[in-house]
Amino acid sequence: MQDVLREAINEALTELGLPEIDFTIEHPSDLTHGDYASNVAMVVAKEAGKAPREIAEQVRAALVDQIEYIEKIEVAGPGFLNFYLARDFFVKETVRALQEQDKWGRHDTWKGEKVVVEYTDPNPFKEFHIGHVFTNTVGESIARLFMMAGAEVKRVNYQGDVGLHVACALYGLQQMGITADAELDAKLLGMAYARGATANKEDETAQQRIREINKAVYERSDTDINALYDRGRAVSLEYFEDIYKLLGTQFDDYFFESEAGPRGKEIVLSHPNIFPESEGAHVFKGEEYGLHTRVFLNKEGLPTYEAKELALAKLKEERLGEYDHSVVSTSNEITEYFKVLLRAISLVYPELAAKTEHIGHGTVRLSTGKMSSRTGQVIVGLDFISEIADAAMQKMQASQPDFQPDSILAQKIAIAAIKYATLKGNILQDAVFDKEQALSFEGNSGPYLQYTYARIQSVKEKAAKEGVSPQFAQVPTAPYEIERIIYRFTSVVASALADREPHQLVTYLTTLASGFNTFYANEKIADAGDEYAPYKLALAEAVAQTLKNGMWALGIEAPERM
RNA sequence: GCCCCUAUAGUUCAAUGGAUAGAACAGGAGACUUCUAAGCUCUUGAUGUAGGUUCGAUUCCUACUGGGGGCACCA
Numbered sequence: 001m002q003d004v005l006r007e008a009i010n011e012a013l014t015e016l017g018l019p020e021i022d023f024t025i026e027h028p029s030d031l032t033h034g035d036y037a038s039n040v041a042m043v044v045a046k047e048a049g050k051a052p053r054e055i056a057e058q059v060r061a062a063l064v065d066q067i068e069y070i071e072k073i074e075v076a077g078p079g080f081l082n083f084y085l086a087r088d089f090f091v092k093e094t095v096r097a098l099q100e101q102d103k104w105g106r107h108d109t110w111k112g113e114k115v116v117v118e119y120t121d122p123n124p125f126k127e128f129h130i131g132h133v134f135t136n137t138v139g140e141s142i143a144r145l146f147m148m149a150g151a152e153v154k155r156v157n158y159q160g161d162v163g164l165h166v167a168c169a170l171y172g173l174q175q176m177g178i179t180a181d182a183e184l185d186a187k188l189l190g191m192a193y194a195r196g197a198t199a200n201k202e203d204e205t206a207q208q209r210i211r212e213i214n215k216a217v218y219e220r221s222d223t224d225i226n227a228l229y230d231r232g233r234a235v236s237l238e239y240f241e242d243i244y245k246l247l248g249t250q251f252d253d254y255f256f257e258s259e260a261g262p263r264g265k266e267i268v269l270s271h272p273n274i275f276p277e278s279e280g281a282h283v284f285k286g287e288e289y290g291l292h293t294r295v296f297l298n299k300e301g302l303p304t305y306e307a308k309e310l311a312l313a314k315l316k317e318e319r320l321g322e323y324d325h326s327v328v329s330t331s332n333e334i335t336e337y338f339k340v341l342l343r344a345i346s347l348v349y350p351e352l353a354a355k356t357e358h359i360g361h362g363t364v365r366l367s368t369g370k371m372s373s374r375t376g377q378v379i380v381g382l383d384f385i386s387e388i389a390d391a392a393m394q395k396m397q398a399s400q401p402d403f404q405p406d407s408i409l410a411q412k413i414a415i416a417a418i419k420y421a422t423l424k425g426n427i428l429q430d431a432v433f434d435k436e437q438a439l440s441f442e443g444n445s446g447p448y449l450q451y452t453y454a455r456i457q458s459v460k461e462k463a464a465k466e467g468v469s470p471q472f473a474q475v476p477t478a479p480y481e482i483e484r485i486i487y488r489f490t491s492v493v494a495s496a497l498a499d500r501e502p503h504q505l506v507t508y509l510t511t512l513a514s515g516f517n518t519f520y521a522n523e524k525i526a527d528a529g530d531e532y533a534p535y536k537l538a539l540a541e542a543v544a545q546t547l548k549n550g551m552w553a554l555g556i557e558a559p560e561r562m
Numbered sequence: 563g564c565c566c567c568u569a570u571a572g573u574u575c576a577a578u579g580g581a582u583a584g585a586a587c588a589g590g591a592g593a594c595u596u597c598u599a600a601g602c603u604c605u606u607g608a609u610g611u612a613g614g615u616u617c618g619a620u621u622c623c624u625a626c627u628g629g630g631g632g633c634a635c636c637a
Contacts, residue, residue, distance in 0.1 A: 029577065029584070039580065046617075077581040078618075123637075164636050200636095257637090281635050292565080298635035305637050336566065336632045360567090363630085395600065403598095413600090424586095425575050428567080430630065434574055434587090441600050443586040444575080451600045462597045499578085507576060510585075521594095521602045540597095562600080 002036070002491070004067060005083060009040055012062040018055070019047050031484055034074065034082030041079040052079030090479045091472055093487035097542040098470065105493045105549045111150035113324040116316055117143040120249070121330060123160040124236035125169035127190035128243055129378040130418075130433065131331065133385075134364045137422040138502070139329040140249050140555040142359065145497040145505075146327075148553050154320050157251045158312060159240075161233050162258045163305075167214035168196030170228055171206065175199070180227035186239040189232055190380075211300075218261065218302055243381055247415065248555050253319060257308050260315060264307030267314070267348060268296045274347050286340040294340045306341050313345055313352045326356045332428070335360035359500060362430035379433075388414035391439045392447070396562060409559055416446030416556045423502045423554055444510050446556055449547055452513040453558045455520065456544040463526035463537050470541055471534030480523075482515045482539060489546050493553060502554060509550045516543045 002025050013020055023040035041056035048055070056075040063081075064073055069092075072084035097104045119139020122132045139155075146153045160166070172192030178184065199206035216222040217229055244251065268275045268282050275282045280299030284306070286292045296307040303311075316326065328338070338358040346353035392413040396405040417438050424444065425431060441447040463469070488508065496504040525536045548558040 024578065024580095026578070028581080030581075033581070037581090042580075042617080052617080080581065121637090160637065168636095197636095279634075283634070290565090292633055295635040300635085302635085304635065308637095330637095331631095332567070333631060334637080337637090339566090360631095362567090365630085392600095399600070400598075421574085429575095430568085432574070437574060437587060440587070443600090445586085445600080447600055448586090451598080455598055455601080457598095459597045466597090495578085503576080507585085510576095514585085517601055518603090520597080524597075526597050562598085 001069070001085075001089075005036055005038070005070075008063055008067050009038060009059065009081075012059050013040075013044070015062055016058055018044050018058075021047055027488060028080075028082065031481060033076065033080070034072075035085040035484060036083040038081045038083075039079075041075075041081060045079065055079065056081055085479075085484075087475065087477065087479060090483040090487065091475055094483065094538055094542045095472060097486060097489075097545050098538060101545060102549065104545050105489045105553070106148050106150065107490055107494045109149040109494055109497070110146055110325075113151045114154065114321070115146045115151040116154045116156055116320060116323045116326040117146065117329065118156040118158055118316075118327065119143070119329040120244075121158045121160070122240055123163075123165055124233050124240070125161075125166050125189050126193050127186065127378055128240060128381045130381055130384050131364050131378075132243075133247065133381045133418060134422050134431070135329065135331060135361065136244075136247055136249060137419045137555060138359075138361045138427050140247070141419075141423055141502040141553065142327060142329055142497075142500065144553045144555060145493065145502065148493050148549075149497050151325075154252045154323070155249065156253050156255060156316065156320075157244075158255045158257075158260075159237070160257045162214075162217055162256075162261060164200075164210070164214055165193065165197070166217055166229070167210045168200050169193040169232065170196070170213050170217070170225060171199065171210045172196030173228060173232065178228075180224075180231045184231060184235050186236065189236060190378075215300060215302070246382075246385065246411065248557070255312055255315060255319075260308040260311040261303045263311035263315065264303040264309075265297060265301070267310055268303070268307050271348055274344065284340060284344045286343065289343050291340045291343060292336075294337060296344075306337065306344070309338075309341050310345055310348065313349060313356060317352065324355060326352075327359060328356065329359040329361060331363045332360035333363065334358075359427070361427040365430050365432050385411065385414050385418065388417055388438060392417075392441065395441060403561065405562070409562065412557045412559055413441070413447050413450060413562060416450050416551075417441060418446070419554060419556050420444075420446030420449070420506065424506045425503055426501060427503065447562075449509055449513050449551055449556065450559055450562055452516055453544055453547045453551070454560060454562045456516070456540050456547075457560045459520075459525050459540055460537070460544075463533075466526050466528040468526050468528055468533050468537055470538035472538060473534070474531045475535050476532050480519060480536075480539065482512075482519045482543065485512050485515050486539070486542050486546055489550065493550070496553075505550055505553060509547060509554075512543060512546060512550075516540070 005025050021043050023043045025036055025038045028037040042052045045052035045055050056079045060073050060075055069086045069089040070083050071086035074082045076082050120136040122128050143153050143155050169192045172195035200210050216225050220226055275284055275296050281295045282297035283293050283295050294306050295304050342353055389410040393410040421438055492508040496502055525540055527533050551558050
């Protein structure tokens with residue numbers, strides 16, 4: 001529709017002898033300003049030195065009754081052209097939503113393209129905290145938005161199973177007297193890491209020992225350490241797998257620093273011009289590109305994050321086949337490194353650098369300050385989810401005595417609350433976790449969307465009993481306000497991906513749900529005596545479909561009842 | 563010290579250079595014998611400071627102030 005309007009306006013400009021120019025066509029934020037608005041007259045007026053409203057009137061006169069599905073054009077405000085869609089248009093779109101079902105909202109922007117999305121990237125031996133839940137939520141949503149755009153998406157997780165943090169954890173385990181055949185779980189590993197990391201910072205002998213362990217892990221040179229390492233790694237990965245399942249992520253492939261490390265070292269050593277030796281280390285001189293120097297191989301000859309990431313780009317292509325685009329989503333602590341890294345990759349593998357994109361999203365902050373797994377000041381991901389799930393369970397039991405909810409449903413609601421809170425704002429900004437708000441489930445929230453969906457399922461049930469089925473024969477003259485929202489879904493989905501802003505979709509779905517709840521309060525939907533009931537039911541079903549598909553793109557499930 | 567990001571109601575977030583800066587929570591008021599009250603209706607309340615560009619600035623530019631991140635062997 002936007003393209004149709006753009007073309008029509010351009011034709012009108014030519015016809016009137018006005019200059020062709022860049023202008024916008026948008027959905028006005030206020031529904032009373034029509035369905036589409038254009039600033040064309042104001043832009044042209046500036047160029048031509050005429051009054052904006054005068055130009056707007058001329059363009060209006062040229063366009064009126066010329067565009068299919070546009071029934072009214074008004075000049076408003078400082079010179080906006082407001083377009084009002086015809087009744088038929090809304091009916092047509094409602095029909096489409098019901099026909100397309102799970103495909104409703106999809107578009108072709110990335111059709112046929114293979115896109116690799118890397119996200120979550122937790123480190124084995126460390127705790128999976130709410131920061132990882134945040135990064136997983138963002139990455140999952142980006143991945144799904146690419147799927148909505150027709151891309152073939154490969155989800156990838158890159159886990160740091162070697163490195164100083166692992167050595168710290170192993171040192172901590174040794175200090176705690178834990179051996180490879182002892183009982184071991186994620187909690188103990190977290191404690192061991194905190195202990196080792198603190199020792200590494202405060203105790204020089206420990207620091208020396210940890211460096212030795214680190215080297216031994218890379219070289220697999222010590223049988224006791226190997227055994228403890230293998231056990232700890234397996235325990236950690238199994239624990240992560242449970243969390244991914246809970247969060248609704250299924251990775252296509254896993255990459256590990258232990259495999260990227262040797263490859264990275266190889267690449268660095270075979271490009272001495274790009275990574276010259278300096279003070280015993282191999283570095284990349286970012287200053288030449290307005291960046292800063294970063295170490296790729298430390299003076300012990302061990303690859304750093306940068307060298308590993310360099311190899312990772314290549315490994316992805318080798319294992320997943322040639323791809324068209326690669327997204328790496330991490331917290332923005334990495335952003336500055338990634339700029340240097342991307343520059344280095346562009347010298348080694350120019351074609352890979354060109355199609356690699358880094359999204360440095362914000363981090364989770366607590367009112368009490370920054371989280372740190374070293375000091376144990378973290379909110380454990382699973383604990384957080386179950387605390388909110390408990391609250392959801394209580395709420396269900398209190399509000400619907402005849403309903404027997406299970407803990408799986410409570411978890412789905414908890415995850416919806418967390419994911420909504422994560423994605424409701426711009427992902428590039430830090431988010432402050434307001435636990436009280438996450439526990440309230442009221443107002444703008446994941447459960448609000450779920451509730452609205454479940455409510456519609458209940459209406460459908462009632463309608464079936466009343467013998468009302470969705471029809472389009474009898475339609476009221478004026479469209480309901482909710483109809484002016486439903487049809488925008490696809491363009492929001494496309495725009496949320498194009499701008500890498502899942503929150504656009506969150507905002508839209510919230511508006512949609514709110515619009516429906518107002519509609520629900522004003523209109524009887526499943527009333528067999530109402531001539532418009534079949535159409536109202538069709539609208540309700542279209543809203544449900546839109547909510548379901550939209551929530552899917554955010555990684556939020558839509559339960560049938562809650 | 564240098565570089566990057568950032569600043570909107572009491573709080574958490576919106577607003578492709580445009581129309582009266584929107585929601586939600588918290589605060590105040592209300593409706594309901596009805597398809598789920600996790601709902602609906604009404605209401606109080608905000609663009610960090612100082613300049614600049616523009617017909618028009620929350621949005622772009624400059625400075626300042628506050629917050630976050632980075633600046634050589636952690637990730």
